[in-house]
Amino acid sequence: MKLSTWLLALALVISSLCSFSSATQTTAFLNCLALSSDSSTISGLVYTQANSSFNATLQYSINNLRFGQASKPKPLVIITPTTESHIQTVIYCTKLTGLEMRIRSGGHSFEGFSYVSSIPFVLLDLRNINKVVADVATATAWIDSGATNGELYYYLSRATSEYGFPSGLWANVGVGGILSGGGYGMLRRKYGLAGDHVIDARLINADGVILTRATMGEDLFWAIRGGGGGSFGVVVSWKVDLVPVPPVVTIFQVFRTIEQDMTNIFYKWQSVAPLFPKELDIRCNGNVILSENSTRADNKTVRMSFDSLYLGPASEVLAIMGEQFPELGLVQEDLIEVSYIQAMVFFSQFPYNAPPELLLNKTILPRPAFKGRSDFFKQPMPVEGLLGVWDYMFQLPENQAFLQYTPYGGRMNEISESALPFPYRAGYLYMFNFFAVTCPGLEECAEEAARMDWVRRLVAYLTPYVTSNPRSAYVNYVNVWMGQNNPTGSTSYAQASQWGKRYFGVNFDRLVAVKTVADPLNFFRHEQSIPVFSLVSDM
Missing domain, CATH: 3.30.465.10 (Uridine Diphospho-n-acetylenolpyruvylglucosamine Reductase; domain 3)
Incomplete structure (x- = not known):
């Protein structure tokens, strides 16, 4: 970025203020933006904590409300750029004033990494860069x-x-x-x-x-x-x-409860779902509901939803399921033939026949406060292990904890573990993700500590059944309990490996080497960002 003489002078003044208060840094940052070549267009895209729209702008895409609570750190400034030059200006002014920068696209970080920091920071919100x-x-x-x-x-x-x-x-x-x-x-x-x-x-x-x-x-x-x-x-x-994608695809969603032999059906699903034809995907979602058919005194039961997309007509799905997974009891009436866009509407939690324009509404879907966790399975969980998971689910009220199972196989088996940093390809049956609602909304609640303890206990229970050495996890479902970087200064390779090798396996070392070259001063950082070799104390 080219700077005029007066902007270089400003840089010298600002750099001397970087150790001052966050208010001083905020003023310096805003002055830097105001004197940039983008000042006339970027000014209307800047929100300080004094701005009446600040809270609404921040909350707009916080999708884990646990990190929207009043006690959580807030950015000093939010910028919603519309051009690449705006982003260049924000990077320059952030570096110049000694602030940290967080980058938000959709705001679905499980730990709020894209919009929360313990260090004074600005939020670069990309919502307007959405073509x-x-x-x-x-x-x-x-x-x-x-x-x-x-x-x-x-x-x-x-x-x-x-x-x-x-x-x-x-x-x-x-x-x-x-x-x-x-x-x-x-x-x-x-x-x-x-x-x-x-x-x-x-x-x-x-x-x-x-x-x-x-x-x-x-x-x-x-x-x-x-x-x-x-x-x-x-x-x-x-x-x-x-x-x-074909002109006609088939979707279905069928529910089975414990009283409908759900446990044995799901036990079979673990082995067959990764072996289906590539065109067929059946993922499972479990939660606790109240049911008149429950055999429990509290009327609770675990219900599993089997949600499917098949790239072809319904007749082919029936044939495949009848041969490979008859236990589910799928019938013609369960199947719906739709266009691909209708299927995407359906898998975005809307009725399949809803207008596709609903997909453009970024705030219509529920946004709980939650704590989540992911794991990977290479072997089916035995029935007795599954029954233990259901017992944990019964410890919470209905619709307060959710299980999500995503099968692998197919094309995933054909791609090398090093093709991308994501290493979980051949040999994995499915990814497991679960989360507990910690509070009903933005306000802190008394239940949160107990819900966090419930997550920890279920994590411990699952240990014998999931991958190990290291225990695998998905980076898009970040979890600070696995370890985190130091807020300032260097982070050792050993410290970062606690979480890094769980996300990336054999690819972690290559990521650190790339980071060292691409961002040697570690400007782009957060609690679980890739560390830099040159800043590592034990290499």
């Missing part, structure tokens, strides 16, 4: 990091009915965060991860330089497609290959 531009002739698209799943699916459907993209399920999840962690959705067994289909990107590094695949090099390009967000730079947009 989706498809090129049907080449079956490619450029997707901005601030776009949501809903915007991605909606605008692709406006351009073509022949192609889709293997992104995530919920409409309000940010694409930037999904792709930064590899990203999975209902097309994963047919086409792999979202990150497997990224073919170019535009990234702004700590020096404010815009890089593409050709100029960033293959190592950095590899790292940003699964190495986690907030470590290497601001990825403004991603170029992706689209994937073909």
Whole structure:
């Protein structure tokens, strides 16, 4: 970024103030923005804590309300840029004033990494950088990091009915965060991860330089497609290959409770779901409900939802299920043939026949306060182990804890563990994710400590059944309990490995090497960002 003489003078003044109070740093940061070449356009995109719209702007995409509570640290300034030059200016002024910067696309961080910091910080919110531009002739698209799943699916459907993209399920999840962690959705067994289909990107590094695949090099390009967000730079947009989808797909959602032999049905699912044809995905979601058919005095039962997308007609689904998974008892009436965009509406928690425009509403979906956790399974959990999980579920009120099971196999088995930083490919049956609602909303509540303890106890219970050495976890479901970086200064390789090798396995060392070259001064950092070799004390 070119600076005039007076801006260089300002830099010298500001740099001398960096050790002062956060109020002084805020003033210096705002002065820097005001004197930049973008001042006339960026001024209306800046929100300080004194601004009447500050809280609404901050809360707009906080999707774990545990980190929207009054006791949580708040940014000194929020900036919602509309251009790459705005982002360059924010990076420059953040560095100049000694502040930290957090980057938010959809705000679904399980630990609030994209909008919370114990160090004085500014929030770069990418909500206004959200274009989706498809090129049907080449079956490619450029997707901005601030776009949501809903915007991605909606605008692709406006351009073509022949192609889709293997992104995530919920409409309000940010694409930037999904792709930064590899990203999975209902097309994963047919086409792999979202990150497997990224073919170019535009990234702004700590020096404010815009890089593409050709100029960033293959190592950095590899790292940003699964190495986690907030470590290497601001990825403004991603170029992706689209994937073909048929004109008719089939969806179903069937429920089974414990009284309907759910335990044995799910036990079978663990083995068969990864072996289905690539076109068939059946994921499971469990929770506790009240039921008149329950055999318990409190009327509780565990209900499992079997949710499916099949890339083809209903008749083929019935044939596959009748042969490979008759235990589920699927019948013709359970199956619905729809277009691909209707299926994406359905998997965004809306009725399948709802208007696709609902996908553009970023605040319509529920936003609980929660604590979540992920694990991976290589062997089916035995029935007695499953019964123990159900016992844990019964310890909480209905609809206060949720289990999510995502099968692998198919295309996932065919891709090397080192193709992207995401290492969980061949040999894994499914990913398991669970979370507990900790409070009903933004206000802190008395139940939170007990709910956190419940999560810890269930984590301990699962230990004999999940992967080990290290125990695997998914970086898009971050968990600070696994360890975190020091708030300031260096973080040792050993310390970072506590969480890093659980997310990235054999790929962690390569990520650290890439980070060391791409961001040697560790400007892009958070509690579980990739560390820098040069700052490591025990190498």
